[in-house]
Amino acid sequence: MNSIKVIKIGGKIAENEAWLTEFLSEFHQMKGSKILVHGGGVLASSISKQLGITTTMIEGRRVTDSKTLDVVTMVYGGLINKKIVARLQALGQNAIGLTGADLNIIEADKRNPIPVDFGWVGDINTVQVDWLKTFLEQGIVPVIAPLTHDKKGNMLNTNADNIAGFLTQELAIRYEVELIFCFDKPGVLQEGLVLPKLDRKKYIALKEERVIVDGMIPKLDLGYHALENGAKSVKLTHFSALNDQEKGTVLEA
Amino acid sequence: MNSIKVIKIGGKIAENEAWLTEFLSEFHQMKGSKILVHGGGVLASSISKQLGITTTMIEGRRVTDSKTLDVVTMVYGGLINKKIVARLQALGQNAIGLTGADLNIIEADKRNPIPVDFGWVGDINTVQVDWLKTFLEQGIVPVIAPLTHDKKGNMLNTNADNIAGFLTQELAIRYEVELIFCFDKPGVLQEGLVLPKLDRKKYIALKEERVIVDGMIPKLDLGYHALENGAKSVKLTHFSALNDQEKGTVLEA
Numbered sequence: 001m002n003s004i005k006v007i008k009i010g011g012k013i014a015e016n017e018a019w020l021t022e023f024l025s026e027f028h029q030m031k032g033s034k035i036l037v038h039g040g041g042v043l044a045s046s047i048s049k050q051l052g053i054t055t056t057m058i059e060g061r062r063v064t065d066s067k068t069l070d071v072v073t074m075v076y077g078g079l080i081n082k083k084i085v086a087r088l089q090a091l092g093q094n095a096i097g098l099t100g101a102d103l104n105i106i107e108a109d110k111r112n113p114i115p116v117d118f119g120w121v122g123d124i125n126t127v128q129v130d131w132l133k134t135f136l137e138q139g140i141v142p143v144i145a146p147l148t149h150d151k152k153g154n155m156l157n158t159n160a161d162n163i164a165g166f167l168t169q170e171l172a173i174r175y176e177v178e179l180i181f182c183f184d185k186p187g188v189l190q191e192g193l194v195l196p197k198l199d200r201k202k203y204i205a206l207k208e209e210r211v212i213v214d215g216m217i218p219k220l221d222l223g224y225h226a227l228e229n230g231a232k233s234v235k236l237t238h239f240s241a242l243n244d245q246e247k248g249t250v251l252e253a
Numbered sequence: 254m255n256s257i258k259v260i261k262i263g264g265k266i267a268e269n270e271a272w273l274t275e276f277l278s279e280f281h282q283m284k285g286s287k288i289l290v291h292g293g294g295v296l297a298s299s300i301s302k303q304l305g306i307t308t309t310m311i312e313g314r315r316v317t318d319s320k321t322l323d324v325v326t327m328v329y330g331g332l333i334n335k336k337i338v339a340r341l342q343a344l345g346q347n348a349i350g351l352t353g354a355d356l357n358i359i360e361a362d363k364r365n366p367i368p369v370d371f372g373w374v375g376d377i378n379t380v381q382v383d384w385l386k387t388f389l390e391q392g393i394v395p396v397i398a399p400l401t402h403d404k405k406g407n408m409l410n411t412n413a414d415n416i417a418g419f420l421t422q423e424l425a426i427r428y429e430v431e432l433i434f435c436f437d438k439p440g441v442l443q444e445g446l447v448l449p450k451l452d453r454k455k456y457i458a459l460k461e462e463r464v465i466v467d468g469m470i471p472k473l474d475l476g477y478h479a480l481e482n483g484a485k486s487v488k489l490t491h492f493s494a495l496n497d498q499e500k501g502t503v504l505e506a
Contacts, residue, residue, distance in 0.1 A: 047327075051303050070332055074300075077350075078331020079323055082400065082408050086354045090406035096355045097330075101339045103349050103393065140356065147335065153343035155335050 008164035011039035026242040100148030108148035122156025172230030187249035256429040261417035264292035353401030361401035375409025418475040425483030440502035
């Protein structure tokens with residue numbers, strides 16, 4: 001094993017039966033060692049609503065009170081994670097669903113409540129990849145939910161993009177790592193067209209022009225950060241185009 | 254590693270903060286290799302109710318329609334399983350939360366809908382313990398949720414006592430295995446007193462006299478079955494008395 005692909009899918013894909021099926025088929029066809037990191041925010045909000053729990057978002061990030069922590073632990077660590085594992089098993093791909101608490105893979109610190117109290121949200125502190133390497137060497141796909149723990153007995157809600165970025169950096173110490181963000185868009189868009197390449201200078205310009213906005217910004221920041229910290233490549237692409245080298249947006253340092 | 258303890262706790266314990274803390278402290282003090290299997294039915298019923306899903310039980314077993322399957326996958330595989338893992342990590346005990354789908358540990362068949370259609374309920378078909386052995390050899394505690402999968406992409410709801418029993422039998426091929434059922438009673442009771450020992454003949458008599466009833470019957474049937482299939486010992490005891498050799502009821506062939 002020389003190279004590893006870290007694939008991140010957003011909640012929208014994980015929660016949509018047809019999209020998930022299409023994505024997993026692409027993912028399954030992809031050669032080599034691979035890790036799947038998934039989100040699940042839309043479903044968490046919908047289940048929260050059904051349970052009468054108000055969802056509060058600040059700057060696109062979920063405020064996680066103790067009831068919301070229970071919901072995300074259920075939805076991310078249980079429902080979505082195990083559904084993906086069961087589907088991969090049905091495709092003949094052995095897989096294991098993990099949170100950061102399992103095997104102590106990702107330890108995090110509860111975010112400082114000042115200036116904004118996000119509640120039970122974790123900022124990643126330590127990533128241990130030894131067990132991930134063991135699974136990958138045996139041909140097993142780790143499927144990672146956006147949850148960590150504080151080593152004090154609490155689960156913590158942690159952004160899936162961040163998890164994918166941190167895993168990439170840690171694995172890049174020893175392997176060639178490709179980080180791929182999959183979503184329901186064909187890549188980074190400018191006037192409706194996909195940018196096949198995007199270097200940091202152009203990214204900053206497009207951000208200033210407000211061509212690149214909202215959730216794309218932290219994702220790209222993470223991408224460039226991973227590139228500067230050893231990732232071999234970082235790409236953003238449509239979930240159905242995972243194996244199409246011609247599609248998507250490749251980041252350049 | 255020569256011997257393994259398989260400990261099963263019911264949902265009532267896993268769902269009660271104070272009891273869970275007390276149990277995990279006992280569990281942590283227990284020497285040697287150990288596997289924890291947990292239930293979670295009470296919480297699943299309560300969350301189902303909050304979500305407006307009707308819980309139907311037949312002969313003490315949950316009828317699992319597709320919405321209920323989502324609930325048990327969330328509650329067993331996510332909320333309860335990860336809470337236990339995070340708590341063990343806080344005690345300095347490395348642990349991994351698993352369902353039968355993870356690493357393909359437990360494959361099951363969806364139960365025949367005739368005579369009673371229980372829905373997405375799985376009867377265990379194949380148990381693979383190689384990865385469990387690997388974890389145990391590294392001092393890691395596997396924490397197993399009462400969920401399996403059908404290898405066709407579906408999770409299945411599976412009784413935790415059955416999982417503990419099947420794991421015991423499979424592990425007993427190579428190891429000395431002690432199976433311990435922990436609950437909120439001090440053991441098998443007769444006129445309010447704990448029976449320190451219970452052989453099969455006496456069990457059958459007490460069942461006929463209706464001294465032993467309800468949920469205790471399948472548990473004891475499983476226990477005797479495990480004893481006959483290689484388990485070194487089978488005990489039923491209070492969750493706070495896990496390390497007290499003088500307490501609980503020991504089954505005898």
